[in-house]
Amino acid sequence: MTHIVKPQFRHPRLATNSQGLTRRDYEGVISTLCAGCGHDSVTAAIVEACFELELPAHRVAKMSGIGCSSKTTNYFLNYSHGFNSVHGRMPSVATGANLANRELTYLGVSGDGDTASIGIGQFVHAVRRRVNMLYICENNGTYGLTKGQFSATNDRASKNRKGLDTPFDSIDLCNMAIELGAGFVARSFSGDKAQLVPLIKAGIRYKGFALIDVISPCVTFNNHTTSTKSYEYVRDHNHMIGRLDLVETSAEIEADYAPGTSADVTLHDGSQMRFTKLDESYDPTNRETILPALERYRQRGEVATGLLYLDKREADLHELIGTPDQPLNEIDERALVPGSGPLAAINAAHR
Amino acid sequence: MSRNTVFNEFVLKFGTVNGSGSASANFLCAKVLFRMGLPVSAKNIFPSNIQGLPTWYEIRVSEAGHMARRAGIDVMVAMNPQSYKRDAAEVVPGGTLIYDSTLERRFDRDDIQVIGIPIARLCAEHWTDSRQRQLFKNMIYVGSLISLLGLDDGVVEQLITEQFKSKPKLIEPNLKALHIGRDYARDNIDTPIAVRARMSDKTAGKILMTGNEAAGLGALYAGATVATWYPITPSTSLVENFERHASKLRRTEDGRHNAAVVQAEDELAAVGMAIGASWNGARAFTATSGPGISLMAEFIGLAYFAEIPLVLFDVQRGGPSTGMPTRTQQSDILTCAYASHGDTVHILLLPGDPGECFTMSVDAFDIADRYQTPVFVMSDLDIGMNDWVIDELTWDDSRKLDRGKVLDAAALDAVAEFARYRDVDGDGIPYRTLPGTHPTKGSYFTRGTSHTDTGGYTEDGRLHAQMLERIKYKIEGAAAHLPKPVIDIRDPEARLAIVNFGSTDPAVREGLEELDREGHVMNHMRLRAFPFAQEVRDFAEAHDYLFVIEQNRDSQMRHLLMTEADILGPKLIAVPNIDGMPLTAAFVREFVLQALRRLPGYGEASRIVAQ
Numbered sequence: 001m002t003h004i005v006k007p008q009f010r011h012p013r014l015a016t017n018s019q020g021l022t023r024r025d026y027e028g029v030i031s032t033l034c035a036g037c038g039h040d041s042v043t044a045a046i047v048e049a050c051f052e053l054e055l056p057a058h059r060v061a062k063m064s065g066i067g068c069s070s071k072t073t074n075y076f077l078n079y080s081h082g083f084n085s086v087h088g089r090m091p092s093v094a095t096g097a098n099l100a101n102r103e104l105t106y107l108g109v110s111g112d113g114d115t116a117s118i119g120i121g122q123f124v125h126a127v128r129r130r131v132n133m134l135y136i137c138e139n140n141g142t143y144g145l146t147k148g149q150f151s152a153t154n155d156r157a158s159k160n161r162k163g164l165d166t167p168f169d170s171i172d173l174c175n176m177a178i179e180l181g182a183g184f185v186a187r188s189f190s191g192d193k194a195q196l197v198p199l200i201k202a203g204i205r206y207k208g209f210a211l212i213d214v215i216s217p218c219v220t221f222n223n224h225t226t227s228t229k230s231y232e233y234v235r236d237h238n239h240m241i242g243r244l245d246l247v248e249t250s251a252e253i254e255a256d257y258a259p260g261t262s263a264d265v266t267l268h269d270g271s272q273m274r275f276t277k278l279d280e281s282y283d284p285t286n287r288e289t290i291l292p293a294l295e296r297y298r299q300r301g302e303v304a305t306g307l308l309y310l311d312k313r314e315a316d317l318h319e320l321i322g323t324p325d326q327p328l329n330e331i332d333e334r335a336l337v338p339g340s341g342p343l344a345a346i347n348a349a350h351r
Numbered sequence: 352m353s354r355n356t357v358f359n360e361f362v363l364k365f366g367t368v369n370g371s372g373s374a375s376a377n378f379l380c381a382k383v384l385f386r387m388g389l390p391v392s393a394k395n396i397f398p399s400n401i402q403g404l405p406t407w408y409e410i411r412v413s414e415a416g417h418m419a420r421r422a423g424i425d426v427m428v429a430m431n432p433q434s435y436k437r438d439a440a441e442v443v444p445g446g447t448l449i450y451d452s453t454l455e456r457r458f459d460r461d462d463i464q465v466i467g468i469p470i471a472r473l474c475a476e477h478w479t480d481s482r483q484r485q486l487f488k489n490m491i492y493v494g495s496l497i498s499l500l501g502l503d504d505g506v507v508e509q510l511i512t513e514q515f516k517s518k519p520k521l522i523e524p525n526l527k528a529l530h531i532g533r534d535y536a537r538d539n540i541d542t543p544i545a546v547r548a549r550m551s552d553k554t555a556g557k558i559l560m561t562g563n564e565a566a567g568l569g570a571l572y573a574g575a576t577v578a579t580w581y582p583i584t585p586s587t588s589l590v591e592n593f594e595r596h597a598s599k600l601r602r603t604e605d606g607r608h609n610a611a612v613v614q615a616e617d618e619l620a621a622v623g624m625a626i627g628a629s630w631n632g633a634r635a636f637t638a639t640s641g642p643g644i645s646l647m648a649e650f651i652g653l654a655y656f657a658e659i660p661l662v663l664f665d666v667q668r669g670g671p672s673t674g675m676p677t678r679t680q681q682s683d684i685l686t687c688a689y690a691s692h693g694d695t696v697h698i699l700l701l702p703g704d705p706g707e708c709f710t711m712s713v714d715a716f717d718i719a720d721r722y723q724t725p726v727f728v729m730s731d732l733d734i735g736m737n738d739w740v741i742d743e744l745t746w747d748d749s750r751k752l753d754r755g756k757v758l759d760a761a762a763l764d765a766v767a768e769f770a771r772y773r774d775v776d777g778d779g780i781p782y783r784t785l786p787g788t789h790p791t792k793g794s795y796f797t798r799g800t801s802h803t804d805t806g807g808y809t810e811d812g813r814l815h816a817q818m819l820e821r822i823k824y825k826i827e828g829a830a831a832h833l834p835k836p837v838i839d840i841r842d843p844e845a846r847l848a849i850v851n852f853g854s855t856d857p858a859v860r861e862g863l864e865e866l867d868r869e870g871h872v873m874n875h876m877r878l879r880a881f882p883f884a885q886e887v888r889d890f891a892e893a894h895d896y897l898f899v900i901e902q903n904r905d906s907q908m909r910h911l912l913m914t915e916a917d918i919l920g921p922k923l924i925a926v927p928n929i930d931g932m933p934l935t936a937a938f939v940r941e942f943v944l945q946a947l948r949r950l951p952g953y954g955e956a957s958r959i960v961a962q
Contacts, residue, residue: 029807056790057790058786058787058788058789058790058791058794059787061631061786061787063627073796074796074808078794079790079791079794080786080794081784081785081786081787081794081795081796081797082794082795082796082797082798083627083630083796083797083798084796084797084798084799084800085623085626085627085653085799086623086649086650086653086799089619089620089623089649089650091620091623092615092619092620092621092622092623092624092627093623093624093626093627093630094627095613095620095623095624095627096577096579096623096624096625096626096627096628096629096630096631096635097627097628097630097631097786098627099577099579099611099613099624099627099628099633099635100576100577100627100628100629100630100631100632100633100635101631101632101633101786101787103787104631104786104787121616121617121620122616122619122620122623124616125615125616125620129613318611321611321612321613322607323607323610323611324603324605324607324608324609328576328577328609328610328611328628328633329576329628329631329632329633329785331576331609333574333751333752335601335609336574336576336601336609337571337572337573337574337752338571338572338600338601339746339748340745340746340747340748342600343568343572343744343745343746346568346596346744347558347743347744350558350559350560351385351386351554351557351558351559
């Protein structure tokens with residue numbers, strides 16, 4: 001991997017958003033991933049989502065672990081600070097960063113090695129703490145940088161490129177996140193930008209822990225005919241349970257949904273998430289029914305995609321532990337250092 | 352009392368059962384003696400257990416100011432039949448053992464005074480509730496010490512009143528128990544004991560505090576806002592004290608407080624959170640002990656290489672592995688000095704008492720920000736969890752926090768190009784920026800992979816070498832700005848010296864005095880930081896031999912002195928102590944005397960000091 005900066009020239013009439021930024025301004029350096037890698041499509045979807053959300057790019061912190069997916073935070077949002085931490089430990093670094101400044105947008109990208117294996121403990125506790133962040137897991141069922149070992153999200157039905165299968169069941173990150181109390185849980189496919197971009201936008205807007213498990217095929221090591229994380233398999237078995245759109249407060253709400261099948265949820269910042277059910281029986285806000293429903297898809301060999309779960313109560317770590325509204329890293333030292341007066345009282349209490 | 356009574360120089364020890372409520376009664380005794388104007392050194396010797404096992408509390412009283420632990424117990428309050436045998440064995444000839452004689456027994460020591468007080472029977476006579484019968488036993492033995500040892504009535508009663516200020520209903524029954532013990536001893540014990548306490552004035556301007564509380568306060572005064580940790584003995588009370596004081600001293604108008612304390616799922620997450628918060632501009636820290644440091648090692652290397660400020664408190668305990676969780680040791684020195692794989696060297700601060708836990712805690716945050724690197728405050732169980740008599744804590748209200756080289760938006764506008772890892776000033780310290788500062792300038796990519804001076808990934812060996820050399824140069828530059836060693840030239844002609852650090856200092860200073868009286872005058876240097884200042888090399892240069900006293904088996908500080916200060920190995924005589932107990936002067940004296948016999952030309956007393 002080299003650090004290749006993209007050329008700065010661009011079309012003079014490229015559209016700008018309210019931040020005065022073009023789509024190009026949300027890009028990063030040139031990707032060094034394999035041609036056709038699903039992760040690059042996710043990168044493109046993130047760029048599109050951030051542009052459409054008109055995010056001030058420098059107010060986003062990009063957090064990642066180690067692996068192909070974690071490299072991608074360098075490929076978008078050049079005006080943002082990025083933090084490529086250690087393998088599997090992105091959740092703790094993101095939690096700490098979030099504690100220091102609750103006002104930035106935290107966008108975490110990791111892979112299935114980070115999330116389901118070496119860092120599963122950190123992932124679990126970041127979910128449980130409701131750290132206000134969007135966590136995108138670019139899930140390809142394999143360890144790419146070390147040349148194709150199985151990961152813990154690889155299904156038993158799936159074989160590796162040498163034709164061997166794993167003796168172990170896979171870990172379903174979405175099911176686990178729902179169990180643990182994540183507020184926003186979605187699954188998508190890197191090849192479905194129309195589904196992915198609105199999910200990313202809504203996940204960023206959601207206050208609390210948002211997970212998008214994106215099946216993102218590894219073209220080099222896990223895109224063969226016997227893999228369940230290949231482009232072909234996911235396209236054939238994708239079962240979209242619903243369509244999601246994020247409607248900004250300022251935008252006009254389009255009414256092209258079939259009556260009775262759509263539901264609006266207003267987020268804490270006033271924007272609206274519009275969920276259109278494609279599967280009548282699936283209600284993403286009902287925790288009691290979604291896990292059995294997801295199990296039925298699994299048994300039929302289908303990959304359920306879309307917004308799988310939404311907890312309408314938006315609360316994050318800061319609210320749970322009662323930190324002040326002002327970001328901790330901005331509080332003036334005069335408010336932090338008690339001074340000699342209180343120290344005299346402490347001395348007196350220790351005599 | 353007899354004519355031979357020794358006043359204000361004795362060791363009082365309590366042998367009790369843990370979980371029986373004795374800890375607060377024992378601390379009460381220490382505090383009474385302290386308030387009577389007597390320097391006290393209190394050592395809690397406790398098991399890694401919640402209830403039912405033997406536990407001890409030693410209080411050394413020394414009007415002369417010797418605050419090291421001293422073996423040889425003058426008064427043993429033996430309240431635990433499980434440990435009667437060894438408790439009796441520890442009493443010095445002519446000393447006293449006090450026990451609960453409800454069940455009478457013999458102690459097979461005819462050279463000590465045994466005093467029986469029927470404590471359980473007295474409790475049974477006055478209380479019916481079984482819990483009260485148990486709890487008030489403690490206050491009865493405290494009461495007996497008023498008569499037997501000279502604890503001051505008024506001071507004890509005042510302290511009990513203060514202790515139960517929030518539960519006033521408990522004051523009266525506690526005083527009742529106290530008086531039962533006092534009166535029983537007064538009316539039934541005729542023979543005086545050999546030692547006694549009386550009022551003095553040696554604690555003016557002093558306080559009694561643990562190092563963990565002092566370090567927690569230091570973090571508060573340093574402006575730390577994020578504390579992330581995982582519970583581990585003996586560091587736990589550090590963060591708890593930070594939180595307790597923050598909840599009072601950092602209170603906002605709406606009742607919240609300006610700090611976030613998160614108990615992490617493990618030490619990896621604890622240090623990861625501290626790194627994330629620090630990266631994002633908050634002052635953040637974690638506190639742990641040896642096993643936690645082992646777990647944090649990978650992240651520590653990241654903070655070192657990506658140059659992120661980080662403060663870690665290592666309250667050391669007995670290792671290796673789980674080791675002796677409730678005993679003291681200084682055995683994480685090398686682990687911390689070089690924590691993490693690859694070439695890493697870290698700054699260590701070495702507090703010698705709770706007072707320095709406070710000052711060095713504040714300093715650690717400034718140093719971490721200044722040098723953008725991990726800083727370890729190397730405390731230990733003895734300093735961290737025991738109450739020490741120290742000078743009152745002081746604070747200079749004109750002190751400003753040193754946040755180091757951080758560029759704000761205006762500064763970014765003023766620079767032509769921002770390069771996160773470029774040595775602009777020639778001191779090896781680059782400039783950093785915080786996320787969210789400037790719309791188009793100052794963003795960079797933080798990574799643990801090898802990087803260029805703008806933070807880009809590189810596999811260019813030349814750039815990698817330059818980066819590592821610059822970081823080394825930066826850390827070496829810190830040496831001159833860390834707390835200097837405390838050097839005591841007791842005789843400019845002396846060719847021998849003792850080198851130590853941390854909690855061993857009271858024992859070393861007392862040992863030096865004893866050696867001095869026997870004609871072996873030695874100079875003394877207490878190390879206070881690593882990397883070593885030039886003064887450390889100069890001191891070693893000026894002496895023929897240096898005894899390096901440390902509480903670990905492998906003489907870890909001696910290794911550091913050899914490899915990092917280039918002091919020749921044969922000059923450095925290893926003095927390891929690894930029994931997990933706070934060091935005694937007797938150990939220092941005996942070890943040095945033995946070693947002297949093996950040093951040709953140095954074994955004879957060099958100077959006899961008139962007594």
